[in-house]
Amino acid sequence: MTYSSFIRSEFLVLWRRKQDIFNALLFFIIVVALFPIGINSSAEFLAPAAAGIVWCAVMLAILMAVEGMFKEDYWDGSLEQWIVSGLSLPLLILLKVIVQWLVVVAPLLVMMPLFSEMLYLPSLSFWVLIMTLLLGSPSLFFIGAVGAALTMSIKQGAVLVMLLILPFYLPVIIFSTLAVKAAEAGLPYSGLLAMLLAMSLLSLVISPLMTAIAVKASVN
Amino acid sequence: MQSTASLTISNLWIERGERDLCQGLSFSVQSGEIVRILGDNGAGKSSLLKTIAGVFSPLEGKISYVGEDVTFDRSLLQKDAIYLGHSVGVKSLLTVVENLRWYCPDVSLGVLHEVLELLEITNHVDVLVKNLSAGQARRVALARLWLSNKTLWLLDEPFASLDVRGVTLLEQRIQQHVLSGGLVVLTTHHDLLTLSSRDVVLLP
Amino acid sequence: MSWAWFHKLGSPKWFFSWSKSWALPLFCVGCVCLFVGLVWGLAFAPADYQQGNSFRIIYIHVPVAMLAQSCYLALGVAGFVFLVWQMKMAPVFIKSMAPVGAVMALIALVSGAIWGKPTWGTWWVWDARLTSVLVLFLLYMGIIALQNSLDDLVLVNKAAAVISVLGLINLPIIKYSVVLLETLHQGPTFTLTKKPEMPPEMWLPLLFSVIGLYCFVAGLVLWRMQTEILKREHRSNWVKQEVMEHGL
Ligand SMILES: Nc1ncnc2c1ncn2[C@@H]1O[C@H](COP(=O)(O)OP(=O)(O)OP(=O)(O)O)[C@@H](O)[C@H]1O
Ligand SMILES: [Mg+2]
Numbered sequence: 188m189t190y191s192s193f194i195r196s197e198f199l200v201l202w203r204r205k206q207d208i209f210n211a212l213l214f215f216i217i218v219v220a221l222f223p224i225g226i227n228s229s230a231e232f233l234a235p236a237a238a239g240i241v242w243c244a245v246m247l248a249i250l251m252a253v254e255g256m257f258k259e260d261y262w263d264g265s266l267e268q269w270i271v272s273g274l275s276l277p278l279l280i281l282l283k284v285i286v287q288w289l290v291v292v293a294p295l296l297v298m299m300p301l302f303s304e305m306l307y308l309p310s311l312s313f314w315v316l317i318m319t320l321l322l323g324s325p326s327l328f329f330i331g332a333v334g335a336a337l338t339m340s341i342k343q344g345a346v347l348v349m350l351l352i353l354p355f356y357l358p359v360i361i362f363s364t365l366a367v368k369a370a371e372a373g374l375p376y377s378g379l380l381a382m383l384l385a386m387s388l389l390s391l392v393i394s395p396l397m398t399a400i401a402v403k404a405s406v407n
Numbered sequence: 408m409q410s411t412a413s414l415t416i417s418n419l420w421i422e423r424g425e426r427d428l429c430q431g432l433s434f435s436v437q438s439g440e441i442v443r444i445l446g447d448n449g450a451g452k453s454s455l456l457k458t459i460a461g462v463f464s465p466l467e468g469k470i471s472y473v474g475e476d477v478t479f480d481r482s483l484l485q486k487d488a489i490y491l492g493h494s495v496g497v498k499s500l501l502t503v504v505e506n507l508r509w510y511c512p513d514v515s516l517g518v519l520h521e522v523l524e525l526l527e528i529t530n531h532v533d534v535l536v537k538n539l540s541a542g543q544a545r546r547v548a549l550a551r552l553w554l555s556n557k558t559l560w561l562l563d564e565p566f567a568s569l570d571v572r573g574v575t576l577l578e579q580r581i582q583q584h585v586l587s588g589g590l591v592v593l594t595t596h597h598d599l600l601t602l603s604s605r606d607v608v609l610l611p
Numbered sequence: 612m613s614w615a616w617f618h619k620l621g622s623p624k625w626f627f628s629w630s631k632s633w634a635l636p637l638f639c640v641g642c643v644c645l646f647v648g649l650v651w652g653l654a655f656a657p658a659d660y661q662q663g664n665s666f667r668i669i670y671i672h673v674p675v676a677m678l679a680q681s682c683y684l685a686l687g688v689a690g691f692v693f694l695v696w697q698m699k700m701a702p703v704f705i706k707s708m709a710p711v712g713a714v715m716a717l718i719a720l721v722s723g724a725i726w727g728k729p730t731w732g733t734w735w736v737w738d739a740r741l742t743s744v745l746v747l748f749l750l751y752m753g754i755i756a757l758q759n760s761l762d763d764l765v766l767v768n769k770a771a772a773v774i775s776v777l778g779l780i781n782l783p784i785i786k787y788s789v790v791l792l793e794t795l796h797q798g799p800t801f802t803l804t805k806k807p808e809m810p811p812e813m814w815l816p817l818l819f820s821v822i823g824l825y826c827f828v829a830g831l832v833l834w835r836m837q838t839e840i841l842k843r844e845h846r847s848n849w850v851k852q853e854v855m856e857h858g859l
Contacts, residue, residue, distance in 0.1 A: 188509065188510055188512075189512050191512065192508060192509050192510075192512035193509070195508075195509070195512075196498065196501060196505065196506075196508075196509040199500075199501055199505055200498060200500050200501065203500040203501070203535075204500060259498070259499075259500075262494070263494055263495075263496060263497065263498060263499060264492055264493070264494030264495055264496040265496045265498060267457070267460075267462050267490070267492055267494070267496060268490075268496035268510075270461065270462050271460040271461055271462060271481075271485050271488070271490045272485065273482050273485035273486040330777075333773065333774075333777060337757060337761075337770045337773065337774065338757070338760070338761075340761065340763070340766065341760055341761065344760070347756055347757065347760055350749070350752065350753050350756055351753040351756070351757055351774065352753075353749075354746050354749045354750050354753065354785070355777065355778075355781050355785075357746060357785055357788065357789075358781070358784045358785050358787070358788035361788040361789070361791065361792050362788060362791075365791065365792065386784065389780075393777070393780065397773050397776070397777060400694060400769060400773055401769065401770060401773055403463070403769075404765060404766045404768075404769035404770065405766055406462060406463075407423075407463060407763055407765055407766060424763065424764065424765075425846070
């Protein structure tokens with residue numbers, strides 16, 4: 188096993204499981220649609236709420252996609268093989284999370300123009316929303332990976348991961364929605380984007396180490 | 408592959424859940440040797456192999472490989488070893504070839520097909536592993552033994568779910584490996600047909 | 612300074628006998644202080660000139676809210692100690708502390724809501740402090756749920772430590788973001804524990820109840836840890852001896 192063959196096989200597995208990614212995206216669409224249908228479909232309500240709605244849906248969709256990321260590797264014995272491969276376990280995990288991020292976030296970003304129209308997002312703040320997604324979503328994946336690793340030995344762990352991980356996501360959603368609102372009001376928002384970037388970098392350093400500890404403890 | 412390697416286990420204690428296993432086990436393996444771990448179900452054979460491979464750490468004791476103490480940092484041993492456990496680590500959503508290229512990316516397609524032919528899975532090269540039988544899936548995992556060039560083999564019940572011809576093939580490969588200076592530690596509940604091994608018995 | 616005490620913390624037996632002599636006195640001191648503080652605060656301290664008698668609930672709310680945060684801090688530190696030094700007492704501590712912390716956070720939430728009714732006119736306001744206590748409560752519940760869903764002890768220990776450390780790192784960020792949210796929303800400007808110049812008759816009972824609650828919780832957690840140690844070490848000889856000599 189080498190790092191590059193690992194990345195290739197991770198991509199291949201995700202390609203074969205494209206339905207799961209697809210499901211997460213559909214889930215995203217449904218959650219977004221719930222707000223206009225369930226609360227209020229007028230532009231006056233939706234325009235200011237758009238960023239918050241998108242971010243709530245993104246958080247849930249990402250958690251859905253990430254929650255089971257180690258399950259298969261756990262049950263088919265691949266995790267053992269990662270550990271005994273002589274490669275660095277945190278680095279393997281980092282690569283896996285990055286692959287997941289690429290595969291899930293790319294289609295989300297592609298769908299964004301559509302949703303900004305559907306939610307009457309002011310065009311001024313569209314690019315800020317995209318920026319918050321790009322800078323903020325990595326930390327969601329990294330934190331989610333820890334939750335996935337901690338619960339991989341439980342057959343039905345999805346709700347537990349939600350309970351465990353969603354509180355950690357709060358700062359990301361707060362910074363992101365505040366940044367979009369600041370942009371709408373014409374206020375500076377680069378500080379908030381910097382906070383998002385800082386959170387992503389911090390979780391990039393800490394999460395693979397923590398996830399590695401959790402993986403090693405689970406493969407017992 | 409190293410021509411003179413040795414693996415030494417001294418005074419090993421393993422803790423699994425509520426149980427202490429191995430209780431001060433010591434043995435050593437030189438190149439050209441096959442060591443068979445014997446013991447009842449639950450005696451700790453798999454745990455022993457996993458501990459040597461570095462899946463988890465022993466409570467006490469020392470593991471050294473080619474004269475170096477690898478108890479705390481197993482990477483020297485891991486670079487030169489293959490470990491195959493009860494669950495063999497083939498991905499059910501990859502095809503046979505993709506699985507093998509994951510583990511052995513440097514092997515050319517020609518060699519790969521030769522080995523698959525030897526193992527009689529050529530007809531299923533592009534089939535997802537989830538569509539193979541248990542024995543076929545194990546053959547895919549075992550193909551790594553032909554494809555890679557590692558000295559130390561840690562095989563946990565490698566003969567499980569293999570048919571008679573599979574067993575013969577594997578025994579031949581193990582024989583060939585030890586003749587060229589390899590080390591093999593394996594567990595099995597069956598008698599070895601053609602191989603002669605040294606036995607280490609684990610008491611429960 | 613000698614590090615011997617630190618290494619002794621790795622030994623359940625040593626810790627057990629040590630904690631036996633400390634749990635009861637701490638618990639009693641805690642009870643007495645808490646009683647003095649509460650009675651003094653609720654019955655004798657002067658009423659607040661702005662809020663009247665309703666402010667008296669700070670004698671419960673403030674100590675409990677402080678405890679809820681301190682407990683999480685302690686969990687995070689214990690988790691770190693476990694991940695770095697593999698100290699055996701740390702997971703026992705986390706296991707015993709998490710439910711206590713969760714109860715503290717819950718009481719803080721309820722008392723905050725009760726206090727909010729007369730001051731703000733509603734039971735709940737998305738005030739920064741209340742929101743972060745709510746998040747804290749959810750973090751505690753996450754740890755407890757995780758511990759209950761996993762069954763392998765090694766995994767439970769590691770998992771609880773990992774999530775506590777992660778929470779400890781994240782808690783300041785959560786607090787910062789919640790405060791930021793509030794200031795940008797121009798929400799209610801009245802915060803629960805804005806410190807006006809309190810006369811000593813008002814803050815002395817508060818001090819008493821804070822110290823009392825700390826001691827009370829310390830004693831309680833020591834007791835819970837003793838039970839947990841007995842459960843975990845039930846195979847070892849010293850536990851058998853202990854039970855033979857002193858009963859359960
Ligand atoms: N995941 C686990 N958690 C806790 N204890 C375990 C776990 N796996 C195994 N054990 C314990 O460790 C002991 C040894 O298990 P191990 O799998 O090493 O046995 P074995 O000798 O390989 O048995 P078999 O012949 O059935 O393969 C068992 O008695 C079992 O109680
Ligand atoms: Mg076994």
